[in-house]
Amino acid sequence: MSGRPASGKRRVVVGISGASGSAYGIRLLEMLRATPNVETHLVVSRSARQTLQLETSRTVSDVEALADVVHSSVDIGASISSGSFRVHAMVVAPCSIKTMSNLAWGNTGELIARAADVALKERRRVVLMLRETPLHVGHIESMLRVSQAGAIVFPPVPAFYNRPQSVADIVDHSVMRCLDLIDIECEAAPRWGEASRSLLAAATNAPKRAPSGMSTHE
Structure with a gap:
């Protein structure tokens, strides 16, 4: 269904x-906002409100202003809690172990897990940017269960072939790859073919360096 x-x-x-x-x-919200013909529906959990304050200079209001529609995390009657409300995809970014486990075991008392559960039953794409390490067997079992239900577990593992110069570069690459998974075009960072060709060409044309402690005349 579209x-x-x-x-x-x-x-x-x-x-x-x-x-x-x-x-x-x-x-993710910033990139989606810059993408034509996309309507975003945002849910910020109660715990996320605290994390936002600890990790960023953004207020919750700042973040909510990036979305087209904002839903309370306790509003189980929200539009996105029904399968008859058509959506293209859902992304949980970042995704906590609690949220993933709620989804894996059917605990849908909060809106994020409920909306994701609805998206899965309607066979829509759900991507979980899981943020936890190391993992114990209970975490891995939950990852298996949500994967079997159709979700994509996507830990934002950084790439280094594109020579990131900042944390923002690392975040952009992971978010771009996440958008790939829901079929939304966004060229926010170098891709493997582009980055590898330019870097290999630079390495091939670079002057040869002698090993440390050796002269090039020896």
């Missing part, structure tokens, strides 16, 4: 949980 409402826009639900990594959710 996630496009009568307006023709693709609706994307964004959940921000209390896990560390608020920057991922904020950057």
Whole structure:
């Protein structure tokens, strides 16, 4: 079923949980806001409100202003809690172990887990940017269960082939890859083919360096 409402826009639900990594959710909203014909629905959990204050200089109001529609995390009657409300996809960024476990075991008393559960039963794409390490067997079992239900577990593991120069570069690459998974175009960071070709060319053309302690004349 299409996630496009009568307006023709693709609706994307964004959940921000209390896990560390608020920057991922904020950057996701910024990228979606810059994408034509996308309507975002945001849910910020109670724990996420505290994490936002600890990790960023953004207020909750600042973050909510990036979304088209904002829902309370305790509003189980929200539009996104029903399968008849068509959405394109849902991303939880960052996703806490609690949120993933709630989804894995059917504990849908909070709106993020409820909306994700609804999206899965309607066979829509759900991406969980899981933020936890190391993992014990209970975490891994929950990852298996949500994967079997159709969700994509996407820990934002940084890439280094693009030579990131800042934390923002690392965040942009992970969020771009996340958007790839829900079929939304966003060229926010170098991709492997682009980065590898330019870096290999630079390495090939660079002057040869002698090993440390040796002269090039020896």
